[in-house]
Amino acid sequence: DAGVTQSPTHLIKTRGQQVTLRCSPKSGHDTVSWYQQALGQGPQFIFQYYEEEERQRGNFPDRFSGHQFPNYSSELNVNALLLGDSALYLCASSLVGVQGPLSEQFFGPGTRLTVL
């Protein structure tokens, strides 16, 4: 049973470019969350997708957008890249019920984005 997978592993972009990161959730999970982790800091919540809709969003600008597909996989898009967007981007999948998480969040290995 494959866990959460993310692609690519590493990415180098220049300021102003656009980037798309991909995530496949753990089998049986229906919810995907994205986090940004700057060097030396804890992960910061970007947004969460459930049933192909953005369910929650953290304090990130509209340059950050996402999508969830019918097979539950997800993409994170960042437009007009800034130097400050350089970070490890983590995807987590889970099974979430109305009363709370039915499973813990399982994290992928992350995508290391460097913006020059």
Place this chain on the structure above:
Amino acid sequence: AQKVTQAQTEISVVEKEDVTLDCVYETRDTTYYLFWYKQPPSGELVFLIRRNSFDEQNEISGRYSWNFQKSTSSFNFTITASQVVDSAVYFCASFVSGSRLTFGEGTQLTVNP
């Protein structure tokens, strides 16, 4: 709003020492979940434990143990007889239904041989 504080930025111990990582959380909700994750140098966050707010029973798993005290809003993590492989960044996190996973800033644990 939720908040998780890990006051210890870095801890360095010698192998076989016991070490405790502190975590203090803030929430206005009566139902919440607390987590610990380990992040080795490879970067992937590894789930260690989840507790809900109604279960204050301490838990032991091998060399790992967790002390949950609602009276002090703490969820501390102890590694007994630490090993070099325990070296990693450890994150405490909280979750409230309808919200999101909120992480602390992490504690870098270095276990020296």
